[in-house]
Structure formats: C-alpha cells, structure tokens
Amino acid sequence: MKTLIDRASEVAAVAAQYCDAVDRDARFPHEAIRAMKEQRLLGIMIATEYGGEGATTQEIAEVCTLLGQHCSASAMIFAMHQIKVGSLVTHGEDTQWHRDFMRRLTGEQLLLGSATTENGTGGDLGSSICAIERKGDTFTLRKDATVISYGQHCDAILATARRAPDAPNSDQVMVVLTKDGYSLDKTVDWNTMGMRGTCSEGYILNAQGENEQIFEKPFAEISAQSMLAMAHIFWAALWYGIATNAVSRAQSFVRIEARKKPGTPPPGALRVAEAASMLQLMKASIASSIHRFEAGRKNVDDLTSVSFAIDMNNLKIGASRLCVDIVQQAMMVCGIMGYKNDTPFSLGRHMRDAMSAPIMINNDRIFGNTSNLLLVHRLDQRLAG
Numbered sequence: 137m138k139t140l141i142d143r144a145s146e147v148a149a150v151a152a153q154y155c156d157a158v159d160r161d162a163r164f165p166h167e168a169i170r171a172m173k174e175q176r177l178l179g180i181m182i183a184t185e186y187g188g189e190g191a192t193t194q195e196i197a198e199v200c201t202l203l204g205q206h207c208s209a210s211a212m213i214f215a216m217h218q219i220k221v222g223s224l225v226t227h228g229e230d231t232q233w234h235r236d237f238m239r240r241l242t243g244e245q246l247l248l249g250s251a252t253t254e255n256g257t258g259g260d261l262g263s264s265i266c267a268i269e270r271k272g273d274t275f276t277l278r279k280d281a282t283v284i285s286y287g288q289h290c291d292a293i294l295a296t297a298r299r300a301p302d303a304p305n306s307d308q309v310m311v312v313l314t315k316d317g318y319s320l321d322k323t324v325d326w327n328t329m330g331m332r333g334t335c336s337e338g339y340i341l342n343a344q345g346e347n348e349q350i351f352e353k354p355f356a357e358i359s360a361q362s363m364l365a366m367a368h369i370f371w372a373a374l375w376y377g378i379a380t381n382a383v384s385r386a387q388s389f390v391r392i393e394a395r396k397k398p399g400t401p402p403p404g405a406l407r408v409a410e411a412a413s414m415l416q417l418m419k420a421s422i423a424s425s426i427h428r429f430e431a432g433r434k435n436v437d438d439l440t441s442v443s444f445a446i447d448m449n450n451l452k453i454g455a456s457r458l459c460v461d462i463v464q465q466a467m468m469v470c471g472i473m474g475y476k477n478d479t480p481f482s483l484g485r486h487m488r489d490a491m492s493a494p495i496m497i498n499n500d501r502i503f504g505n506t507s508n509l510l511l512v513h514r515l516d517q518r519l520a521g
C-alpha cells in the first residue's frame with residue numbers, strides 16, 4: 137500500500153512537469169490539482185468517520201514541503217485548501233451541515249478557497265465590512281473580495297463577514313459557501329511577479345445559503361484556535377520547500393565546479409554551507425511550531441494565549457524572511473546560471489515566488505500585531521517549553 141509520501145511524491149512529479157508553463161502563463165495548475173484528487177489528498181485531514189484519513193499537521197506540512205520543492209503555486213493551493221479544511225475539522229463537528237459537508241468533501245474531493253481579504257480592510261483578517269443578512273433559515277452575502285485564489289476553480293469558498301448588518305466590524309463569522317450557491321464577478325486580474333499559478337483574482341462574491349452553513353463559533357475563535365496557526369505552519373512548510381530546492385540547485389552547481397578543479401574549493405561552497413545553516417533554522421522553527429500547535433490542540437487555553445499568538449506570528453515572519461534570504465544566497469552561488477531562465481540552476485521562479493511570502497499578510501501588519509502584544513506580555517526567556 138502506498139504511503140502518504142508516496143502519493144504526494146506522485147503529485148509532486150506531475151507538478152514539476154508543468155510548473156514552468158503554469159508560471160509562464162499564470163494559469164491554474166490543472167494537472168497537479170487533478171493528481172491531488174486522484175491521490176485523494178484533499179480530504180486527508182478529515183477524520184476517518186467522514187471518509188478522511190485523520191492526517192496530522194506534521195504530515196500535511198510534509199506534503200506542503202514536498203510540493204513546494206517542485207511547484208510553489210500547486211503547493212500554495214494545497215496549503216490554502218488544507219487551512220480551510222482545518223477550520224472545518226476543528227469547528228465543524230457541532231453542526232450536521234458541516235459534518236455532511238466533510239463527507240462530501242472527502243467523497244467528491246472538493247477544493248476549498250478562501251475569501252477573507254476585502255476591499256476596504258485589506259489584510260486585516262479581524263475586520264469585515266460585508267455582512268450576513270438572514271431571512272428565516274436562509275442568508276445572503278455580498279462581498280467585494282479583492283483576492284480569492286483559484287476562485288474560478290473552487291468547489292466551495294469559506295468567507296468571513298460581519299455576523300449581521302448591525303454588527304461591528306470585528307464581530308465576524310465564517311461561512312461555507314458552496315458553488316451552487318454563489319456567483320463570482322471578476323473585478324481584478326492576477327498578473328503578478330510570482331505565485332502566478334494561484335490565479336488569485338478579485339471578485340464580487342454574491343452568495344446565498346442556509347443558516348446552518350455559518351459556523352457557530354465567532355470567527356475570532358476560529359482564527360485563534362485553528363486558522364492562523366495552520367496558515368503560518370503550512371505556508372512556512374511550503375516556503376521551506378522552495379528554499380530547500382534552491383539550495384539543492386546551488387549545491388549541485390558547486391559540486392560540478394569542484395569536479396572541474398579538484399583540490400580548489402569553489403567560492404560558492406561557503407555560501408552553500410551558510411545557506412544550509414539558514415535552512416536548519418527555518419526547519420527548527422517550523423518543527424517547534426508544529427509541536428506547540430499539536431500540543432495546544434489538547435489545551436484550548438494555550439491556543440488562545442498571547443505567547444502562542446506571538447510564536448505563530450514569529451514563525452510566519454521568520455520563515456518568510458529566511459525563504460527570501462536563502463533563495464538569494466543560492467542565487468549568489470549559481471550566479472548567471474541561476475539568474476538565467478531554462479538552466480538546471482535557474483532560480484528566477486523560486487525568487488519571484490518567495491517574494492510573495494513577506495506580503496502574504498504583510499509582515500509589517502504582523503509586526504504591528506506582535507508589538508501590541510509585547511506591550512503587555514513578558515518576553516519568553518526560557519529555552520524549554
């Protein structure tokens with residue numbers, strides 16, 4: 137029987153085959169997503185009783201890393217989908233509608249998208265302008281969503297909105313919108329520097345559905361207890377994949393140089409060693425965050441603590457910066473062969489994709505959030521725990 141890594145490796149091979157075309161044409165990676173569905177990767181986090189496999193955060197992060205080594209856009213789509221599945225798994229147990237939807241997701245391998253960013257609030261997750269309007273057992277929602285990755289290709293979208301038209305901006309809920317209940321009118325194209333295959337266009341989202349599709353928990357709790365941590369862990373894991381692939385290319389470059397002049401270490405060798413130490417920092421930070429999140433899932437007090445929020449913010453900031461620095465380091469090693477497209481050492485796509493990391497929820501916004509927390513919270517000065 138194939139392991140999860142065997143199945144993910146098959147998807148990664150398909151993703152690798154089409155990654156340059158996906159990047160060049162800024163098109164959806166149909167082949168890789170089809171392969172994910174064939175390998176039944178979309179429902180792996182869901183519990184076995186709903187047809188899933190109960191995969192752990194560590195296992196899913198490992199798949200993100202593997203895919204990230206071959207096609208960042210496919211890896212990002214996988215990661216964003218799993219972040220949404222994470223909210224369903226963690227907060228959907230209490231409602232029949234969400235339980236049924238988890239069964240549907242695993243059975244039909246549905247792809248989930250996300251509509252949190254909104255015209256007027258930008259990357260401020262904790263604030264919405266649009267509102268749920270309830271009428272009897274049903275609701276309607278209109279959202280000016282400036283970014284919905286792979287919106288045209290989703291089977292369902294998880295959107296944030298104010299609880300009601302008279303609720304304050306911070307009183308938010310999250311709702312599962314199914315494709316038969318929404319329409320998307322494109323407002324913004326996606327012609328970007330990197331992550332081109334995510335097709336993260338802007339839309340006016342018009343939706344309707346049954347009230348049961350709305351999660352009972354306030355979005356603030358969903359965000360604190362599952363979404364933010366999973367987002368930062370899965371993103372960091374795929375950025376680690378981009379960085380490891382860049383360093384592998386630099387290492388191959390240096391080995392070839394070393395063979396050409398035996399006895400004279402190539403100048404790039406030191407930089408590869410330096411990049412390897414940066415990779416280790418990145419890996420250690422991701423591993424410790426996964427460990428803390430998995431432990432925290434059994435202890436809600438920890439998940440909602442200030443120190444947990446600071447840890448997860450720091451993971452995102454640290455991993456996104458390291459990814460860019462590591463790819464740049466690899467570029468210095470490979471020189472013109474890294475700068476050129478179409479060489480075995482090309483790093484242009486890695487560099488462009490990595491540049492999305494610090495702005496995908498802007499690091500300055502996250503620093504702003506952490507700086508407020510640090511006004512009231514003592515710095516963690518211990519090594520253990």
Ligand SMILES: Cc1cc2nc3c(=O)[nH]c(=O)nc-3n(C[C@H](O)[C@H](O)[C@H](O)COP(=O)(O)OP(=O)(O)OC[C@H]3O[C@@H](n4cnc5c(N)ncnc54)[C@H](O)[C@@H]3O)c2cc1C
Nearest residue numbers: 250252253258259283284285331495496497498500501504
């Ligand atoms: C590849 C990719 C895919 C994405 N997919 C989706 C998706 O599927 N769904 C979705 O909803 N969103 C998606 N997003 C959007 C993302 O979640 C963020 O909303 C977006 O990246 C924020 O963009 P921004 O920096 O312009 O906005 P903002 O975060 O609003 O920041 C705007 C500017 O203000 C500054 N700033 C803001 N707040 C502060 C602060 N507190 N302190 C200091 N400076 C501050 C920032 O430095 C920045 O220059 C995606 C983004 C990317 C890059």
